[in-house]
Amino acid sequence: MDIxxxxxxxxxxxxxxxxxxxxxxxxxxxxKLPMSGIWQDIFTRFGMxxxxxxxxxxxxxxxxxxxxxxxxxxxxxxxxALISIELGLTGFASLFVALIVAIPLAIIGGYLYxxxxxxxxxxxxxxxxxxxxxxxxxxxxxxxxxxxxxPELTWAMGGSGLRVTLSMESSMGGVxxxxxxxxxxxxxxxxxxxxxxxxxxxxxxxxxxxxxxxAMIVAGSSEAFAASNGVNVDKQRIIGIVLSTVLAAIxxxxxxxxxxxxxxxxxPLYVALPAAASILIGGATxxxxxxxxxxxxTFLFQxxxxxxxxxxxxxxxxxxxxIIRIIISNGIILYALTRKAGExx
Amino acid sequence: xxxxxxxxxxxxxxxNQVLKSVTLNIKAGEIHGLLGENGAGKSxxxxxxxxxxxxxxxxxxxxxxxxxxxxxxxxxxxxxMKMGIGMVHQEFMLIPGFTITENIKLNRENxxxxxxxKIIGPKLEKLDLPKMKEESKEALNKLNMTVDEYLPVAGLxxxxxxxIEIAREIDKTNLKLLILDEPTAVLxxxxxxQFLEVIKNLSNMGIAILFIxxxxxxxxxxxxxxxxxxxxxxxxxxxxxxxxxxxxxxxxVGREISFETSNKKEIDxxxxxxxxxxxxxxxxPGEKVKGVNLKIQKGEILGLGGLAGQGKIGxxxxxxGLYPTQGTILKDGKExxxxxxxxxxxxSIAFLSEDRKxxxxxxxxxxDFNIAYxxxxxxxxxxxNIGPLKIVNGKEIKSHANKMIEDLDIRCTGSNQYTRFLxxxxxxxxxxxxxxxxxxxxxxxxxxxxxxxxxxxxxVLDTLVKLNxxxxxxxxxxxxxxxxxxxxxxxxxxxxxxKVQSILPxxxxxxxxxxxxxxxxxxxVVD
Numbered sequence: 001m002d003i004x005x006x007x008x009x010x011x012x013x014x015x016x017x018x019x020x021x022x023x024x025x026x027x028x029x030x031x032k033l034p035m036s037g038i039w040q041d042i043f044t045r046f047g048m049x050x051x052x053x054x055x056x057x058x059x060x061x062x063x064x065x066x067x068x069x070x071x072x073x074x075x076x077x078x079x080x081a082l083i084s085i086e087l088g089l090t091g092f093a094s095l096f097v098a099l100i101v102a103i104p105l106a107i108i109g110g111y112l113y114x115x116x117x118x119x120x121x122x123x124x125x126x127x128x129x130x131x132x133x134x135x136x137x138x139x140x141x142x143x144x145x146x147x148x149x150x151p152e153l154t155w156a157m158g159g160s161g162l163r164v165t166l167s168m169e170s171s172m173g174g175v176x177x178x179x180x181x182x183x184x185x186x187x188x189x190x191x192x193x194x195x196x197x198x199x200x201x202x203x204x205x206x207x208x209x210x211x212x213x214x215a216m217i218v219a220g221s222s223e224a225f226a227a228s229n230g231v232n233v234d235k236q237r238i239i240g241i242v243l244s245t246v247l248a249a250i251x252x253x254x255x256x257x258x259x260x261x262x263x264x265x266x267x268p269l270y271v272a273l274p275a276a277a278s279i280l281i282g283g284a285t286x287x288x289x290x291x292x293x294x295x296x297x298t299f300l301f302q303x304x305x306x307x308x309x310x311x312x313x314x315x316x317x318x319x320x321x322x323i324i325r326i327i328i329s330n331g332i333i334l335y336a337l338t339r340k341a342g343e344x345x
Numbered sequence: 346x347x348x349x350x351x352x353x354x355x356x357x358x359x360x361n362q363v364l365k366s367v368t369l370n371i372k373a374g375e376i377h378g379l380l381g382e383n384g385a386g387k388s389x390x391x392x393x394x395x396x397x398x399x400x401x402x403x404x405x406x407x408x409x410x411x412x413x414x415x416x417x418x419x420x421x422x423x424x425x426m427k428m429g430i431g432m433v434h435q436e437f438m439l440i441p442g443f444t445i446t447e448n449i450k451l452n453r454e455n456x457x458x459x460x461x462x463k464i465i466g467p468k469l470e471k472l473d474l475p476k477m478k479e480e481s482k483e484a485l486n487k488l489n490m491t492v493d494e495y496l497p498v499a500g501l502x503x504x505x506x507x508x509i510e511i512a513r514e515i516d517k518t519n520l521k522l523l524i525l526d527e528p529t530a531v532l533x534x535x536x537x538x539q540f541l542e543v544i545k546n547l548s549n550m551g552i553a554i555l556f557i558x559x560x561x562x563x564x565x566x567x568x569x570x571x572x573x574x575x576x577x578x579x580x581x582x583x584x585x586x587x588x589x590x591x592x593x594x595x596x597x598v599g600r601e602i603s604f605e606t607s608n609k610k611e612i613d614x615x616x617x618x619x620x621x622x623x624x625x626x627x628x629x630p631g632e633k634v635k636g637v638n639l640k641i642q643k644g645e646i647l648g649l650g651g652l653a654g655q656g657k658i659g660x661x662x663x664x665x666g667l668y669p670t671q672g673t674i675l676k677d678g679k680e681x682x683x684x685x686x687x688x689x690x691x692x693s694i695a696f697l698s699e700d701r702k703x704x705x706x707x708x709x710x711x712x713d714f715n716i717a718y719x720x721x722x723x724x725x726x727x728x729x730n731i732g733p734l735k736i737v738n739g740k741e742i743k744s745h746a747n748k749m750i751e752d753l754d755i756r757c758t759g760s761n762q763y764t765r766f767l768x769x770x771x772x773x774x775x776x777x778x779x780x781x782x783x784x785x786x787x788x789x790x791x792x793x794x795x796x797x798x799x800x801x802x803x804x805v806l807d808t809l810v811k812l813n814x815x816x817x818x819x820x821x822x823x824x825x826x827x828x829x830x831x832x833x834x835x836x837x838x839x840x841x842x843x844k845v846q847s848i849l850p851x852x853x854x855x856x857x858x859x860x861x862x863x864x865x866x867x868x869x870v871v872d
Binding site: 206209210211212214215218221222224225227228229230231232287288 | 665667685686687688689690691696698700703704705706707708709710718719721722723725728734735736737739
């Protein structure tokens with residue numbers, strides 16, 4: 001295989017970003033930064049974010065493209081977690097109750113959202129973006145008036161409404177990270193977190209190989225072909241968006257338990273862009289996405305954030321790392337949107 | 346003295362010769378008819394005459410042209426217009442939101458000076474609307490049109506739009522030759538009659554007219570002489586009064602058909618039909634079906650022929666339910682649900698679409714998946730049951746695809762190659778392999794040989810005949826190539842204006858086919 005073929009296989013964005021990541025890692029080592037901490041952060045952040053990135057797969061496969069309305073699923077996840085904390089549950093019980101509450105809500109919400117998307121074919125990504133903003137703003141009202149009573153949830157000085165950031169320390173904080181965790185040197189490997197991702201990724205993979213899953217992928221690749229083969233395209237699109245919404249709900253619960261905090265109000269808005277950027281960096285296009293794209297993309301994107309932060313903060317002033325993160329995530333989405341069908345991003 | 350002489354014109358599109366040394370002469374002020382089937386080379390000849398960019402971007406052409414006594418070599422349509430050649434296209438080139446005046450005067454507006462134009466240049470001159478209106482009115486009057494020139498074009502009847510296009514051309518003061526490409530195709534009968542009157546008037550005013558149509562009676566009625574093309578070659582140039590409609594039809598269709606009459610079956614029409622279409626209407630844009638009644642017997646190959654746009658392609662698409670359909674479809678006496686592709690597949694009716702890349706294939710999926718998909722979805726073939734899960738069996742798909750690749754001689758790098766990268770002929774073979782895998786009782790095939798080379802063409806047709814003979818599969822084949830239909834069909838239905846014009850045996854005379862395509866029955870012309 002000659003160099004050009006290797007280059008084509010890796011692709012332009014992945015080449016740039018992996019090179020950048022390698023340079024940063026070398027710099028970090030020469031600056032004598034604690035490498036064990038960096039690796040542990042990379043693994044943890046990979047596990048935290050990978051499920052949210054995985055949520056993009058069914059929506060791309062079913063032909064809806066990137067699901068910019070990830071906040072919808074995230075909100076149902078948050079509701080699940082809040083109810084579980086309100087009930088005063090702890091440990092795994094609180095995690096499972098959160099999931100049990102969130103998943104049915106996400107199925108119903110995703111179904112209704114899918115009905116709407118079938119009326120705006122071809123503009124799903126724009127509509128999804130605006131829908132995300134609307135639902136997040138609407139929920140800002142809900143968080144203020146919701147009848148939660150647990151003092152861990154409401155403002156410390158009393159009155160009605162939920163706090164902006166809630167600690168999960170006494171409920172499900174870190175239960176998965178600590179599950180079966182082991183130490184290599186100074187690195188604590190978050191086994192439970194990674195296993196959860198592997199479990200969900202295998203479910204998505206098996207689904208994509210099943211009869212139902214192939215019908216969904218066919219509907220996503222060519223509507224005309226699917227219709228002429230007797231596939232109900234609208235139904236397949238709804239299946240795709242429901243799966244995506246459910247994965248987003250699960251994703252935010254897993255993310256929050258590892259992060260240790262639940263973020264309400266405007267926070268769900270900042271979920272969709274990094275997830276979209278990650279899967280695109282991983283090699284997905286607006287038409288095709290695979291599990292491997294999720295793994296590569298999340299690893300590169302999160303790896304970059306983890307390493308860039310300490311390195312750049314030493315080399316320069318202020319919040320350069322945050323600026324770089326925004327440039328990368330938005331730039332990569334822009335780049336992917338300019339690609340035509342058939343080309344790899 | 347000829348106004349236009351085109352001598353020995355030849356043109357090749359990527360190795361495929363579409364015009365072979367064609368000569369065309371048009372006298373000043375005459376009406377000249379240009380006749381030919383789809384693909385005979387009429388459009389290419391007109392594109393050369395009008396200097397369309399597509400000609401020069403594909404390597405130009407060979408031959409000489411003289412116009413009005415001077416050598417003529419147009420590089421752009423602008424050159425042609427400057428010489429006094431106007432063209433009215435088959436598709437209207439009008440801007441719907443503009444008024445009739447604005448459309449007639451488009452890019453040739455009358456203008457007046459303003460102070461800005463004196464400083465910056467003529468591009469900023471002001472439109473002289475009264476003058477534009479007056480001149481438009483004059484052009485419309487020449488066509489006996491009494492429509493108000495300030496109306497917007499959007500919403501006018503299609504017949505009017507045709508006249509506005511012509512008004513635009515005759516408004517050009519130097520017009521000497523007007524090319525009309527299928528102008529009456531969209532007109533109603535009375536509009537067409539009025540239109541033919543107008544053409545005669547224009548010719549009396551000294552404008553030569555080149556009239557392209559497939560309506561033979563119109564040609565006979567208005568033209569002074571005709572030129573017939575077939576397969577890119579000149580068949581004959583002749584004065585209209587020396588030729589009758591039957592002869593024209595024969596010249597247009599006739600070709601030495603080398604069909605090894607692959608022992609045609611006798612179709613017993615008294616038997617109960619296997620598939621019956623009653624009063625079928627299909628709303629397929631550009632190929633509308635308007636009330637087709639057809640009986641298809643078990644085990645026959647029925648050809649659907651006719652000119653482009655007459656509705657032959659709409660029939661299979663309608664049966665399959667891909668476009669809104671009304672009427673009744675009976676299979677074996679049982680009524681089939683309409684507009685429901687899945688039910689049709691469940692009832693063992695399969696379809697190979699004329700739109701191979703859009704409907705027929707998943708371009709970004711591998712060959713094996715393309716071949717197997719319909720069977721996976723409809724018949725649950727290639728499925729492994731693991732507990733409650735139905736998992737697609739990749740290995741089985743692959744081995745099946747490899748067998749198909751060998752049987753049908755699909756040229757590819759392997760069963761995992763994406764179909765986007767196959768040639769047209771090989772893509773068609775993948776579609777046929779999918780139909781074979783499904784093994785339906787009735788196979789609808791639409792334009793199976795469009796855009797594929799001769800070798801692959803033969804293989805595709807042979808495969809269809811083999812399916813018919815060995816599996817007794819009933820096949821309905823739609824094709825623009827009459828020769829191909831005559832080669833493999835047991836009966837051929839010619840579709841004209843959305844209806845069955847006549848059903849002919851494949852060995853019927855060329856005249857019969859030519860007349861049927863032009864919307865006439867041979868019996869009514871001969872009597």
